[in-house]
Amino acid sequence: MNQIQTLSAADVAAAADRIRPHVRRTPVLDLEIDGRRVILKLEYLQHSGSFKLRGAVNAMLDSASDDHVVAASGGNHGLAVATAAALLGLPATVYLPETAPEAKARRIEEADARLVRHGATFAEAASAAQKVATQPGYRFLHPYDDPAVVAGQGTLAAEVVADIPGTDAFAVAAGGGGLTAGTALAAGGRQVAAVEPEGCRSLHDALAAGKPVNSPVDSVASSALGASQIGAVAFGIVAQYGVESVLVSDAEILRARARLWEECRIAVEPAAAAPFAAWLAGRVPGELPCVVLCGANADWTAG
Numbered sequence: 001m002n003q004i005q006t007l008s009a010a011d012v013a014a015a016a017d018r019i020r021p022h023v024r025r026t027p028v029l030d031l032e033i034d035g036r037r038v039i040l041k042l043e044y045l046q047h048s049g050s051f052k053l054r055g056a057v058n059a060m061l062d063s064a065s066d067d068h069v070v071a072a073s074g075g076n077h078g079l080a081v082a083t084a085a086a087l088l089g090l091p092a093t094v095y096l097p098e099t100a101p102e103a104k105a106r107r108i109e110e111a112d113a114r115l116v117r118h119g120a121t122f123a124e125a126a127s128a129a130q131k132v133a134t135q136p137g138y139r140f141l142h143p144y145d146d147p148a149v150v151a152g153q154g155t156l157a158a159e160v161v162a163d164i165p166g167t168d169a170f171a172v173a174a175g176g177g178g179l180t181a182g183t184a185l186a187a188g189g190r191q192v193a194a195v196e197p198e199g200c201r202s203l204h205d206a207l208a209a210g211k212p213v214n215s216p217v218d219s220v221a222s223s224a225l226g227a228s229q230i231g232a233v234a235f236g237i238v239a240q241y242g243v244e245s246v247l248v249s250d251a252e253i254l255r256a257r258a259r260l261w262e263e264c265r266i267a268v269e270p271a272a273a274a275p276f277a278a279w280l281a282g283r284v285p286g287e288l289p290c291v292v293l294c295g296a297n298a299d300w301t302a303g
Contacts, residue, residue: 154182169286177234
């Protein structure tokens with residue numbers, strides 16, 4: 001994998017070739033809501049229930065010498081690592097904070113990974129996982145601060161560009177920045193809006209400061225978007241490609257989640273509804289934007 005400063009669309013194309021046998025090419029939905037046309041990328045239909053599988057598979061295949069993969073996660077990356085490890089015949093251990101949703105923990109165990117609950121935050125879980133990964137033959141697979149992970153996540157946007165070339169912008173949920181950066185690489189110059197909850201705004205704060213900084217984590221979507229600091233890999237790409245930061249409130253996220261169910265019978269987790277919330281509020285650029293619905297790993301009740 002190329003170094004951070006030379007990561008490009010070519011790396012995304014190579015990742016797409018690498019992961020193709022193992023991931024779904026998820027569909028798009030072209031529809032009109034409130035008199036406006038929008039493209040929805042239905043990535044919640046991915047194996048493991050989120051886009052995270054793309055980066056996990058690419059990173060594992062990009063480093064075939066791994067004997068045991070160790071991950072720390074708020075849930076989706078852990079489930080992706082567990083699923084990817086099962087697909088590739090590798091053992092995996094996933095560290096989750098005590099606050100991670102039970103629905104995600106249950107699915108990780110169902111994928112036959114070893115699950116360890118540790119600490120109250122992702123940072124505490126990650127610290128424990130990194131210590132374990134110092135053993136010979138073990139590898140810590142970061143959820144977003146890894147060039148191979150970023151390139152893998154970018155394959156999502158590459159599919160949209162190929163399927164709907166008239167798409168002129170992307171709206172993606174931003175946590176640690178892996179999907180945002182990968183999308184920027186693959187977007188072919190299209191504007192990318194990185195959408196964050198007001199209470200989990202690591203990208204917004206980093207852009208304001210000109211470098212990654214620590215940010216508070218407090219949102220209904222924090223299990224998926226609760227990175228306290230954007231990754232260095234992602235920040236370099238985001239700054240280079242002029243990604244736009246957009247903030248939405250928790251109330252807007254929950255209304256958007258309900259609207260997806262009412263309009264389309266689509267049931268996603270709160271993080272995946274954040275870009276749709278920004279689009280509903282008129283904060284997404286473009287005449288024909290693609291809103292990425294990135295995951296659905298939450299227990300759902302329609303009421």
